[in-house]
Amino acid sequence: MTPAAGRALEAAGKLFYERGIHAVGVDLIAAEAGVTKKTLYDRFGSKEQLVVEYLADRDERWRAFLTRWLEELEARDAEPDAAARILAVFDASRAWTAEHSTKGCSMVNAHAEISDPSHPAHPIITGQKRWMLDLFTRLAGEVDQGRAEELGRSLMLLHEGALVAHGLQIFDDPVAEAGRRARELLHVHGR
Amino acid sequence: MTPAAGRALEAAGKLFYERGIHAVGVDLIAAEAGVTKKTLYDRFGSKEQLVVEYLADRDERWRAFLTRWLEELEARDAEPDAAARILAVFDASRAWTAEHSTKGCSMVNAHAEISDPSHPAHPIITGQKRWMLDLFTRLAGEVDQGRAEELGRSLMLLHEGALVAHGLQIFDDPVAEAGRRARELLHVHGR
DNA sequence: CACCCACTATACCGATCTGTATAGTCTACG
DNA sequence: CGTAGACTATACAGATCGGTATAGTGGGTG
Incomplete structure (x- = not known):
């Protein structure tokens, strides 16, 4: 690169995140980056490809951020139980949204603007969500093996809801609220 | 009208809902409706106003749909308890999404495309979310007065998460799943 | 019959959209 | 020193954007 x-x-x-994908033109992007359109098209080929790389980049950053967060938990607490790791996901999300995100989930927002399911950005969006659901389900399985999928989906709903609520600013710190709710859920199901 | x-x-x-607001031009809308642009601008004045009326219309329809659904519950069951009314909200949402919505919440999707908080559509979007939060909080208060706000927020998170999950089609029937989770939440808190 | 109003049809405005072409500058490397 | 590649600057093509103007049609009402 x-x-x-x-x-x-x-x-x-x-720009894509703050104003929306279709609302932002390549001229503005070039101007904002101090780059000519020529260079931009030499490197990315099309606006669509730029959108794809934007989402892929954001996806990769989030996964790396969350993975590192969970590794650091493992480093501090030698054998963290599953519930602690699940709650750490919400903590990580809270830290992430506080810093990178004031308009909700970039994947959800991009999905709102992309109608065609054959759009190359589509698998990135659904891929991240599937990855999160798998993560929640896997961690939930360590709490209650028999209800892993059910519990995983519940955590997914709370998490997605929190991201939306954060973006719409309906009430204060919804990600923390979702984390507390997840804690309750785990107390009911676990042990 | x-x-x-x-x-x-x-x-x-x-068109706005299925393809996104910025992706749809007024020429296409006029053509699809069998209406000339002249007529369109005579009636609505601007595309922005058309967007506002689209959201206001959708908002009003949903509120009317939900209100009627709750009234019909009241008609069937003379004195439904608060938990039943809360679950009825999720039932109504499930019926609504199955029929009107395959791309998630139109308000959330519109919010993704509208950056300016002074946009006239903004109060409609936040207004509906606030209305839903108030409704959940009020109903939650009848279950557990002391934790009305906390419980209301939890229901809100589950509901919003379900709408997103429905739009992204991450797993089957997320609104029903959210309803079941709400039922559990009420059993823990209530009575 | 005369009038009004919602409507259609069509052509156009200036601005902006994605994408491309030409020409020239800077810097790092062999 | 000379060359290659990443870069800037500028201009433009073709299409589409939101929005407007003019002319004419059809149905209902006084």
């Missing part, structure tokens, strides 16, 4: 390409992707990400 | 205006609003609603 050349320096200009990096600046372009960064500017595109910021 | 003249006949042509009605057709235009209907076509605009369908």
